[in-house]
Amino acid sequence: MTPATSTHLSEEAFDDVLIGLGSPESEAHLAVCQDCWRRVNAFRSDVALFNSASMAWTESQPIRLSPTSRKTVHRTRLAFVSWAAMAAVLAVMAVAIWHHNGPAAPPRQATANVSQTADTEAQIAQDNQLLQAVNAAISPDEESPIDEYKLVQTRHSHMKTHHK
Amino acid sequence: MAERAGVISELDDINELVRLHQARIRRFVTCSTGDPDLAETITQDTLLRAFKGRESFRGDCSLSTWLTGIAINVTRDYLRSGRFKFWKQLKATAVDVHEMASFLPSEGVSAERRILAKERVKELYAVLETLSYNQRTIFLMKFSEEMSVDEISEILGMGVNTVRTHLHRALKAVRRKLGATI
Numbered sequence: 018m019t020p021a022t023s024t025h026l027s028e029e030a031f032d033d034v035l036i037g038l039g040s041p042e043s044e045a046h047l048a049v050c051q052d053c054w055r056r057v058n059a060f061r062s063d064v065a066l067f068n069s070a071s072m073a074w075t076e077s078q079p080i081r082l083s084p085t086s087r088k089t090v091h092r093t094r095l096a097f098v099s100w101a102a103m104a105a106v107l108a109v110m111a112v113a114i115w116h117h118n119g120p121a122a123p124p125r126q127a128t129a130n131v132s133q134t135a136d137t138e139a140q141i142a143q144d145n146q147l148l149q150a151v152n153a154a155i156s157p158d159e160e161s162p163i164d165e166y167k168l169v170q171t172r173h174s175h176m177k178t179h180h181k
Numbered sequence: 182m183a184e185r186a187g188v189i190s191e192l193d194d195i196n197e198l199v200r201l202h203q204a205r206i207r208r209f210v211t212c213s214t215g216d217p218d219l220a221e222t223i224t225q226d227t228l229l230r231a232f233k234g235r236e237s238f239r240g241d242c243s244l245s246t247w248l249t250g251i252a253i254n255v256t257r258d259y260l261r262s263g264r265f266k267f268w269k270q271l272k273a274t275a276v277d278v279h280e281m282a283s284f285l286p287s288e289g290v291s292a293e294r295r296i297l298a299k300e301r302v303k304e305l306y307a308v309l310e311t312l313s314y315n316q317r318t319i320f321l322m323k324f325s326e327e328m329s330v331d332e333i334s335e336i337l338g339m340g341v342n343t344v345r346t347h348l349h350r351a352l353k354a355v356r357r358k359l360g361a362t363i
Contacts, residue, residue: 068325
């Protein structure tokens with residue numbers, strides 16, 4: 018045993034070697050001390066095994082969309098549905114306007130006029146339903162202005178004040 | 182100059198960026214946070230941020246080092262925002278270390294050596310889990326990402342001696358667990 022190997026590296030000196038901050042004395046010791054050199058190699062080998070296994074494992078994991086990406090996809094779909102609904106509403110409105118302002122129709126019987134009025138009201142109700150559906154699709158989480166500003170409640174309280 | 186131009190073009194192509202760096206960043210964040218699902222989200226955020234901020238890459242460090250720095254910042258954001266706590270509480274997923282160890286290359290290795298190697302991988306991962314977040318992250322930066330102490334110090338904004346202390350503590354824990362061979 019040479020003087021350089023008479024004592025092994027201290028834990029701190031050994032760790033500094035592993036970290037890459039070994040002193041020239043430590044490096045000189047490693048060059049001649051089989052035990053310390055074996056320990057350094059054992060550590061490096063364990064780390065290499067870990068790196069190899071963890072990388073291979075990571076590469077094998079399927080890539081899924083993150084919640085953020087899923088949200089983006091969901092928003093895109095929602096936007097598409099909203100635009101489709103909006104287009105349908107516009108088409109219905111265009112047909113209604115065309116019916117209303119269309120070419121002069123020949124005079125009709127009174128019964129026919131009543132029937133036309135009934136159809137228009139049904140159409141209006143249907144349009145309103147569609148508009149509400151579009152509104153809900155565009156901003157499902159948005160609070161209604163009536164609820165948000167408590168308009169009904171305010172009006173009631175306002176009325177109460179007046180009654181007093 | 183040509184090398185920098187290559188890196189810039191690598192950054193300009195998001196698909197190339199993902200292809201070349203996603204697995205490495207994901208591995209780093211998975212081992213650092215212990216949560217593969219969270220790591221996936223952080224990795225995607227990291228690559229997106231890198232792509233959006235590619236103009237700020239000055240080329241004074243390697244692209245992997247720069248990306249690791251971004252990954253650490255994104256993880257920190259998660260820590261600060263409490264999202265990390267949410268994930269930890271939820272604990273939807275955890276690293277399956279048995280599965281991970283089974284991914285060791287088997288070519289030219291005897292069955293006995295393979296079993297021993299798997300045990301070492303599991304033991305090392307078990308030690309990493311016991312370390313503090315900083316110790317674990319610094320250990321991974323040094324020994325998995327192969328960064329220098331100076332690079333770690335710069336990315337984390339820590340003094341070199343603080344980095345060194347974290348590494349010493351981590352190595353002490355590893356030595357305690359892995360036994361006399363180290």
